[in-house]
Amino acid sequence: IIGALLLSLTYVPWATSIFLSKDIPKGESWSERMIHRLQNWYAPKLRFLLHHHRMVLGSALLLFLVAMVAFDRLGGEFIPELDEGDFATNVVIRQGSNLSESIQVSNELARILMKNFPEVKEVVGKIGSSEIPTDPMPIESQDLLIVMKDKDQWVTTKDREHMADLMSEKMNVIPGLNLSFEQPIQMRFNELIAGVKSDIAVKIYGDDLDQLFKSGNEVAALIGTIDGATDIKVEQVVGMPQLVVNYDRERVAQYGLNIADLNRVLNTALAGGHAGVVYEGERRFDLVVRLADMRDADADKVKSILVPLPNGAQMPLGQLAEIGFQSAPAQVSRENGARRIVVETNVRGRDIQSVAKDIQKAIDAKLKLPTGYFVEYGGTFKNLEQASARLMLTVPLALALIFILLFFAFGSVKQALIIFSAVPLAAVGGVFALSIRSLDFSISAGIGFIALFGVAVLNGIVLISYFDQLERSRDAALDDGSGITDDEKAERITERVISGTLARLRPVLATAAVASLGFLPMALSNSEGSEVQRPLATVVIGGLISSTLLTLVVLPVLYHLVYTRRRKRSSGTSATVVPAL
DSSP: HHHHHHHHHHHHHHHHHHHOOSSSSSOHOOOHHHHHHHHHHHHHHHHHHOOOOOHHHHHHHHHHHHHHHHHHHSSSSSSSSOOOSSEEEEESTTTTTHHHHHHHHHHHHHHHHHHHOOEEEEEEEEOOOOOSSSSSOOTTTEEEEEEOOOOOOSSSSSSSSHHHHHHHHHHTTTTEEEEEEEEEHHHHHHHHHHSSSSSSEEEEEEEEEHHHHHHHHHHHHHHHHSEEEEEEEEEEOEEEHHHHEOOHHHHHTTTTTOOOHHHHHHHHHTTEEEEEEEEETEEEEEEEEEOOOSSSSHHHHHHTEEOOOOTEEEEEGGGGGEEEEEEEOOOEEETTTTEEEEEEEEEEESSHHHHHHHHHEEEHOOOOOOTOOOOEEEEEEEHHHHHHHHHHHHHHHHHHHHHHHHHHHHHHHHHHHHHHHHHHHHHHHHHHHHHHOOOOOOOOHHHHHHHHHHHHHHHHHHHHEEEEHHHHHHHHHHHOOSOOOOHHHHHHHHHHHHHHHHHHHHHHHHHHHHHHHHHHHHHOOOOOOOHHHHHHHHHHHHHHHHHHHHHHHHHHHHHHHHHHHHHHHHHOOOOOOOOOO
């Protein structure tokens, strides 16, 4: 825009003087004939509407109220969801599972997908953490990357969400799975900006892990009743099976043993104990001894470990201690110094904002937490709220700056307000365009509204500036200083409004058409990334259409109403003419 401003003040006048013909054509071109026909059709209707301002303004106000109701019913999301073409599925198996079990499940899931879905090109599983742990995960959790063929080769279904449902149904034949379907970039994006891999996260804070896990399951049950909430997952903070050896100290003392010796035997059998050093040339290795069949802890095997007694005999460890598995904390997650558990869910078939609000209502109404426990919400929904709060500051600031510039340009608060009426008229079209195309409100659409408000006032500037020009020229020429009646003054304003609007009909239409056509490719694009562009372009095009149509009616009516009444108030019973400013 800055470049266009500089060019319009420098290059355009020079190019006009050089390249445009100085000969005025005698005949009318086809564009002039088209504009004249449009003016002939438009003029009588405008004259009628100028004298029925209540109907015009009432209709405009009604449209604005309907648009606000439609806006309230629009869904909301942080940014539109991109169709990446592939799937990223987070798979969680039974707590405490080892690497072999995770690999086995990954291979079986890959076999199921390749067998049942010809659209799948390959399946790659990622288990655990890399050398640089940017994405740490326990062994029982893995990311399954499902690489798909091009969408025109899909035969099972063409709908991505339906495909995810079908895959989930086939994969859940393996018991104990917890699946969460997303997309590779989307999953990483959610994790980077929100700390979780899902669309919505409910964070419960408290001290006791068992109580947190209990409350988390209650929240998961409530989320399960919400339409559109899928892939519900509770963070596994408890349930890790832990082998516990509880010594019978009286019996240990009875046989002349001590706890340190028993721990040394137990540690050697399970983890290995240092027994010496082995040399190979100049290289040196520690010699470690442990039981061969004790790689995986087993309660019965541990009970059968023989412990040497002081008299030279041996006794099974199971006779000296109570040995068994107990549930222990799997992980302790903290945020801002407080323990917390996260309940995650994805959204399908609805917008994130509506689902998140339904979840909030259900939790506020039905979840009872002990004293000291509280709930917070995260995920992309939280980012939508934060971005919306920033828009609540930037949008009024942008509107205030537009109004200030209009006041500086015309030196009149009334004229600035008349031109400013294009802003709500433009918002009407933007909201209706989103609603017609079934698009949710997003930050992309919010930026589109900001851009729209700046472009929408251009038509008003074109009309009002020309009205002022006509007032300074034509009224001065017609007024010979004699007294004229109020009806004559009103008729003079009416003629000025009609002639000015007709004269500026072409630039008004051209301004809106050029801006709309510039955004049209973005609005109709179906290429990669078009999901983010489409709401912005839709808002601008819809807003410019409504702003142009309503500006050609509402703005002249407002101008005529304000300046006709001002003439009457200024003249009163006197015949003196007071020029409108």
